[in-house]
Amino acid sequence: MRTAEIKRRYLAHFEANGHAVVPSAPLPAISDPNLLFVNAGMVQFVPYFLGQQTPAYQRAVSVQKCLRTPDIDEVGKTSRHGTFFQMNGNFSFGDYFKAGAIPLAWELSTKPVAEGGYGLDPERIWPTIYLDDDEAFEIWRSVGVPAERIVRRGKADNFWSMGIPGPCGPSSELFYDRGPEYGAEGGPAVDEDRYMEYWNLVFMQYERGPGATKEDYPILGDLPAKNIDTGMGLERMASILQGVDNLYEIDEVRPILTRAAELTGKRYGAHSGHVASESHPDDVRLRVIADHVRTALMLIGDGVTPSNEGRGYVLRRIMRRAIRSIRLLGWQDRALPELLPVARDCMSPSYPELATDFDRIADYAYAEEEAFLSTLRAGTTILDTAIAETRTAGGTALSGAKAFQLHDTYGFPIDLTLEIAAEQGLSVDDEGFRRLMADQRTRAKADAQARKTGHVDLSAYRRVLDAHGPTDWQAYQSLDTDSTVLGLLGSDGASTQVAELGEIVGVFLDRTPFYAESGGQHADAGTLTGDSVRADVLDVQRPIKGLVVHQVRITGGTLAVGDRIHAAVDPQWRLGARQAHSGTHVVHAALRHVLGPSALQSGSFNRPGYLRLDFASPSGLSSATRSEVEDVANLAIRDDLPVDARYMTLPEARQIGALALFGETYDDTVRVVDIGGDWSRELCGGTHVDRSAQIGALAITSESSVGAGQRRIEAVTGIEAFRYLARERDLVTNLADQLRAPREELPDRITALVSRAKAAERRAEQLQLQLTREQARALAGSAEDIAGIAFATSTGSADADPRQLAELIRRELPQERRGVVVVANASNGTMRLVIAVNDAAVDRGTSAVHLVKTVLGGRGGGNAGLAQGGQPGGRPDQVVDLVRELLRSAS
Incomplete structure (x- = not known):
C-alpha cells in the first residue's frame, strides 16, 4: 500500500467518525516562537489543549508534516534516524476519551483492506499502557486483545508531557510484531526492533508541575476537560504495510536512495544486515542523501530558503550534508538536478503542490548547490593543508x-x-x-x-527609567508636544544639569512625538525649542525598553534639566518617512504577488524618500520581473488603498495571516498594519500614510545580491521618486543628443558601441601578448650562464604582466638545461618580483619560492616552479643581483 493511500485512508476513517479534517500546518512553526519547525502532530492544536483558544470543532484529524533536527548527525548511521516525517493524528478537545480513542485505533488497524482499513493481523498487535491504567486495560480487553499481550510500563515509556509544566497524561502505544527475523520473542519490553511502535494514544487528563527529569514531576490535578492526542508515524506504518525493513525502503524514500546508488555505482545493503551497528559507510551516506534531499524538498516547498540563520541555516546544513555525502561516494557532478526530481515524484502523490511549484523549489536548491560547491573547493583545500600541518606537528x-x-x-x-x-x-x-x-x-x-547609545553605560539609562518611569511616546498621535526635560547626558556619558551652545547631548523628556529608530525605520528629525534654548534633534533611540533618548545639538542658548520645551517633528521629514515605510510594505506585497509566497522580507531600512528591502530569491530579477514588481506596487498606490493599524495578540495576528520578520522578538500585544485589507498585512511598529496614494510614486533604483539566496531592492518614494525619474529622463535625453539617435533606438546603438569597444580590447590584448612573446624570446636569447644555469632577467617597467612574462621566458629557455627567470619592476613605490624555474632546475633542487622568500626577507609565496612577492621601496636591479649571487653560491 503506497504511503499516499495510507494517508488517505487515515483521514477518511476519522472523517467518517465525525472528525474535522485539518490541513497540515507548514513546517516552519510560525505559531510557536519556541520552535523553529513543527516537530509533532499536535503542535498546531496546543492553544486548544492549553485553553488559550476555543476550537471550531471538538474532533479533528490531520496528517502533519514534521521535522526534528537534534539528531541530525545520527541520520544514516542507523535505519531509524531521519529528519522529515509525517504524523497521522486524531484529536479530541473535551469530547471522547479512552473509550473512544482505543476502539477507533483498533478498528482502523485491523479492518480489512477491502473495507478501507489497514488489514493488520490482530494477533500481532501488542498494546502498552501505563502501570495503573486499569481503565485502558479493560477497554483493550473489550476489543479482543488478550491480557498477555497488554503490557504495563512505567512513566518513562507510557506517561506523556511536553517536558514543561502543563497538560500531561498516561498513554497507550500500539506495537506490531514483524516476526522472528527481526529479533527475540516476548513483546515490546523485550525487543522494540521486532515489535515496532506505530501509534501512540495520549490520554491528556492531568496538569503537571515543574520537574528536572522525564519522570520526576508532581501531578497538580485534573485538567478542566479530558483530551485525546494521538500520533501514528506514517513512515512506520508504510514500513509495516509495504513489508520493508525501515523508513529508507518505503515508496517515498527508496527511489531517491536507489538513484543516488546508481549515480555513484554503489549497492545499498551490500555490506550490512539488520543490526544497526553494522552499517557500512556507503550505506550511511546513501541514507543521508535520501533523507536530506526529501527534507530539503519539503522545507523549500513550505517557503524556507537557505541562509546562515535560523530555519534557513538548518536547510543549508541539510542540503550540504547531502551534497557532500554523494561526492564522498564518487559523484563529482551536480547532484540535486538528478535527485530532487525523484523526490518530487515520490512526494507529490501526497502533496501535489510540490509538482506545481517545482520550478521555484528547484531554483533555490540548484543555486545553493552551486554556491556550496564553490565553498567546498576553496575551503577543502585550506582544510586539507591545515590537517596535514597538524599531523606533521604531531597534533x-x-x-x-x-x-x-x-x-x-x-x-x-x-x-x-x-x-x-x-x-x-x-x-x-x-x-x-x-x-x-x-x-x-x-x-x-x-x-x-555603541552606535545607538553613544558608548554610554546602559546603567545610566536604567537610572533615568527607575526615577521617572517610561517615556510617554506619542509618535503615532502627534507631531509636537509640550514636554519637560527630565535628564541630560553629556558626550562622556555622564549626567549633567546644563548643556551649552554647540554641545551634543542626550536628552530625556517626559513625553515625545519623535519616532525612535526601530523596525528598519530611521529616527525622526526636528527641533526642541524653549524660552532660552533651541536644539536640533540629530537622532532618537530606545536604548532600553520604555525609554526614549534624543541626541541633540544645542544651536542657541542653553538647555537645563527641568526646562519646559516644545518638541516638534519636522513635518516634511515625517511625511517622507511615512511614504517610505508604507512603500516598503507595498514593495514586499508586490514581490510576493509576482514571485510567490517564498519572497519573504529578511530585512529592511527606510528613511524619508528612500527604502531598501532584502528578500529571499535564488537568482536576480530580470528587467521584466523588476518592471512587473514596480508596476504592481504603483497600481496599489494608484488604487488609494486604505492603511489601517490595529493591536491584537500575537496568536490572533498569526491567525489572520500577518507576516512577521523571522528572528525578531515581539511582545504579547502586537501592532498589525494592513494596506488594502489582506493585500498587505504585516506586524509593524513604524509610521505610515493613511492611504496608499499618499506614497505619491515609487521607483525601483536597483536590485542586487547581498549573499547566497538573498537579494536587495532599493527604491525611492514621493518627491524623491519624481526627482529620480526626472534625472533618468535627462540622462536619456543627453545620450540621445550625443548619439544623435531617437530614444527608442538607444539600446541598440549602445549595444553596438559596447560590442565594438570589446572587440578593440581583444585586439589590443592579442597585440600585447604578441609583443610580450617577442620580448620573452629576446630575453631568453640573451640569458647569461651561471654555473650551467641559464639566467634570464627583466627589470624594466614593461607593460606586460610580470607573471605572464616570466612564464613565457621560462618556456623559451632550453628545457634540457637548468633555467631561472627573474622579472622585477617597480611601480608606485612598490617592487613586484616574479621568479620562474624550469623543470630541469627544480629536479636539481632549485626552488622559486625559496629564492623569493630569501631575497624578500620571508615575504612572498608560490611553489618550486613559480613564486612571487612584493616589497615597498625595493630596487629591481638589487634583487636580480641577490638572486645571481644565490645561484652562484649554490653551485
Missing part, C-alpha cells in the same frame, strides 16, 4: 582558530570541518571555535549598541 586536534578562520573568512561551515577532521582521525578544538564565535558576536553587539 591530534585542529585548532579552534583555524576552524574559525575557515568559517569566518571562507564560509566553510563548522559542522563540515568537524566531519572532515573526524574522517582524518583528528578532533577539532570546538570549545575554542565557540569562544571565538562568541567573542565576535559580543563585539558586533557592543558595536551596534
